[in-house]
Amino acid sequence: MPPRISLAIIDSEASARESIEATLKPFSETISIVGSVDNFSAGLRIIEKGSPNVVMLEVNDIQRGMQEVQHITSNFPRTSVIVCSSEKSSDWILSLMRAGAVEYMLRPITQEELKQALQKVGRFFFSTPEKAPNGKLISVYYPTGGAGTTTVAVNLAASLASEGTKVALVDLNIYSGDISTFLDVNPTYTLSSVTSNIDRLDANFLMTVMTRHSSGPFVLTEPNEVDDAISITPDQVRRILEFLKGVFTYVVVDCGGPLAGCNMTIFESSDLILFTTALSLPALKNSKRYLTAMERKGLRKDRLKLVVNRYLPKADIQVKDAEKVLGHTVFQTIPNEYLDVVGSINKGMPVVKMSPRSPVSKAMLSLAELVK
Incomplete structure (x- = not known):
């Protein structure tokens, strides 16, 4: 896993936030949690202050979720958004992807699923060459x-x-x-x-x-x-x-x-x-x-x-x-x-x-x- 991935959690459920934090605890040397809050406004303040590589964003309403994803990706282009939701609809997945989310995770999230998602999202955070190779x-x-x-x-x-x-x-x-x-x-x-x-x-x-x-x-x-x-x-x-x-x-x-x-x-x-x-x-x-x-x-x-x-x-x-x-x-x-x-x-x-x-x-x- 790439070194020093910083992450913010925006989730209204305290138990869900605690579960994510506990899941990530074994990877504390490579993943730092810069903030964990229960609402989007507080989450934006964390993003502005801490510039996390990844935001884990709870989505319960598709329209609001799309707006929130678009807001983050438009204003903080270096931050990737992983959506967490209980909704299995393919329409939700595609709509949120098109809004700018890079991953869609179904609750409850297992440690292995979260690890794979962060590996996927972080694969090139710290390894982009100064001059791209000519494949x-x-x-x-x-x-x-x-x-x-x-x-x-x-x-x-x-x-x-x-x-x-x-x-x-x-x-x-x-x-x-x-x-x-x-x-x-x-x-x-x-x-x-x-x-x-x-x-x-x-x-x-x-x-x-x-x-x-x-x-x-x-x-x-x-x-x-x-x-x-x-x-x-x-x-x-x-x-x-x-x-x-x-x-x-x-x-x-x-x-x-x-x-x-x-x-x-x-x-x-x-x-x-x-x-x-x-x-x-x-x-x-x-x-x-x-x-x-x-x-x-x-x-x-x-x-x-x-x-x-x-x-x-x-x-x-x-x-x-x-x-x-x-x-x-x-x-x-x-x-x-x-x-x-x-x-x-x-x-x-x-x-x-x-x-x-x-x-x-x-x-x-x-x-x-x-x-x-």
Whole structure:
């Protein structure tokens, strides 16, 4: 846990305040409580005087709670708000998140839950570098569905994160993303949670909305609602990607759709674009059209890397045929091991973790070495 996290408690129930204080007592060397009060006005005085890193705020009324969260985050931008409530409604959670809360905790709060929340909120309080590292952004793309971009993106991210390297996995296939399904996650916060709070984007906020998957990567999933996807702009995508590159060593983006709008922003930000295709006539015809168009739009050929998915060595169309048609050398082939891949998706775990001896896993690990 980061050193010297300061915390204020605003809760009308004395027993709840005492419980939080008792829960935090074992961590007194790393967490200091600068004040514990029973009303918002008194809490504001503590915040003004003590500038705590974190405020634990009781919310019993959604409208008042949103106003109080907004007041704190607007006037004290360096202070993060953790909401404590007995209300389980997802509408409450999303509304308070959009108001600026970084975590929502249900009463009664256990010591482990509180410890994890503070670790999450405080992860970057004291470790933001003076100069942000320039992480490598790798986008995995095919214009339409069915080429396996999500399989490649998920397993590439898990492979890159295998040695403790900080890796972000972002679903920017905003209309038909599948990363949440592939990894069996149902996060409270998604891509639209970030874009709707874009003006307060910093390392602390970002880490609270990303989900750490057990396979290693920090995941930012696709929007839950189509209307949320429609409202996402290229400028918002650019700002998110720039910030991710400043926090993570590798940023892997799953994307698809037309060569316009958010996709062009992704490609312009990418160090490598893994154009994922298959050795079939329709796929190669489509790939030829799009690769030519991408080069015409100024995307250098050396940044466009061809990945052949579902590769069968004895298929009618060979790698050399594809290279001749597309004018690109094949960067990596991923073998067609249908049962291994589908089994991993059904279990919500990348195949490189679930079946490390699978030919698919070996190819994915080789791909990870190639992009480093």
